Amino acid sequence: MLKELAKIAAKCSSVAVLTGAGISAESGVPTFRGKEGLWGKFRPEELATMAAFVANSKIVWEWYNWRRELMAKVTANPGHFALCEMESMFDRFALITQNVDGLHRQAGSRNVLELHGNINRNKCVDCEELFEDDIEIDPSNLPACTKCGGKIRPDVVWFGEMLPAKTIDEAFIQAEGCELFFSIGTSALVQPAASLPLVAKRHGATLAEINPEQTPLSDLADFCFQSKSGEILPELIQSIRECRG
Numbered sequence: 001m002l003k004e005l006a007k008i009a010a011k012c013s014s015v016a017v018l019t020g021a022g023i024s025a026e027s028g029v030p031t032f033r034g035k036e037g038l039w040g041k042f043r044p045e046e047l048a049t050m051a052a053f054v055a056n057s058k059i060v061w062e063w064y065n066w067r068r069e070l071m072a073k074v075t076a077n078p079g080h081f082a083l084c085e086m087e088s089m090f091d092r093f094a095l096i097t098q099n100v101d102g103l104h105r106q107a108g109s110r111n112v113l114e115l116h117g118n119i120n121r122n123k124c125v126d127c128e129e130l131f132e133d134d135i136e137i138d139p140s141n142l143p144a145c146t147k148c149g150g151k152i153r154p155d156v157v158w159f160g161e162m163l164p165a166k167t168i169d170e171a172f173i174q175a176e177g178c179e180l181f182f183s184i185g186t187s188a189l190v191q192p193a194a195s196l197p198l199v200a201k202r203h204g205a206t207l208a209e210i211n212p213e214q215t216p217l218s219d220l221a222d223f224c225f226q227s228k229s230g231e232i233l234p235e236l237i238q239s240i241r242e243c244r245g
């Protein structure tokens with residue numbers, strides 16, 4: 001099956017990829033859903049919403065500081081590196097991610113569409129002005145926006161918030177225009193990202209999924225690899241290279 005997909009990929013000039021928490025799982029970043037997932041231990045509405053921040057910014061910041069510390073210790077894995085390599089293998093390549101960990105860039109990918117923001121960036125909760133990001137945030141004494149005095153928050157998308165408009169628009173353009181679309185390490189449940197693979201397929205793209213578990217996408221995908229992304233992606237690249245000779 002891998003060979004068959006590699007043959008198709010070898011002939012493609014435009015590829016789009018959507019990644020989710022699963023691509024970073026082999027780096028040691030916890031996913032959201034599933035047995036060990038963050039949403040099994042924490043309540044999203046108490047930590048990842050504007051209402052939570054307004055009610056208790058200290059708890060919200062303590063949680064984000066904990067995740068920042070965790071992510072500062074991890075490094076990109078073979079799945080991230082394989083996707084970086086893919087960027088140079090196709091005339092048109094888009095890497096769309098729901099992850100906020102920055103590991104795609106760490107692996108060397110240049111053109112990354114971060115749909116849910118980046119956990120290492122800070123912005124003002126009121127005017128959205130970006131704030132310096134190389135600072136430690138004291139949850140009990142939050143810095144104030146230099147423009148309007150508003151509190152500083154992490155630059156991630158919380159539940160109920162809009163995605164950055166330019167980024168999601170570009171993601172849909174890439175999904176509509178690609179010949180091959182990969183959905184990798186995502187439960188394919190959270191909108192609007194979950195629509196991207198469907199849009200790609202509706203526009204005629206071949207759809208491939210990489211996920212050790214079944215998702216709502218699995219039955220619709222043309223190729224479904226129930227494997228870890230860090231294991232199968234390097235093999236796939238090797239196979240595409242062989243097909244191209």
Ligand code: OAD
Pocket residue numbers: 019020021022023025026031032033034037048098099116157158159184185186187188189190210211212213215227228229230
């Ligand atoms: P989820 O935690 O919902 O799903 C992670 C997926 O990765 C699951 O389907 C796993 O089976 C799969 N997986 C686990 N290990 C893997 C591996 N080694 N290789 C490949 N796949 C693996 O994470 P997302 O789909 O990314 O949003 O969640 C989407 C959004 O929901 C997140 O961006 C976050 C969350 O609430 C916000 O915070 C806005």
Ligand code: ZN
Pocket residue numbers: 124125126127128129145146147148149150
């Ligand atoms: Zn401000």
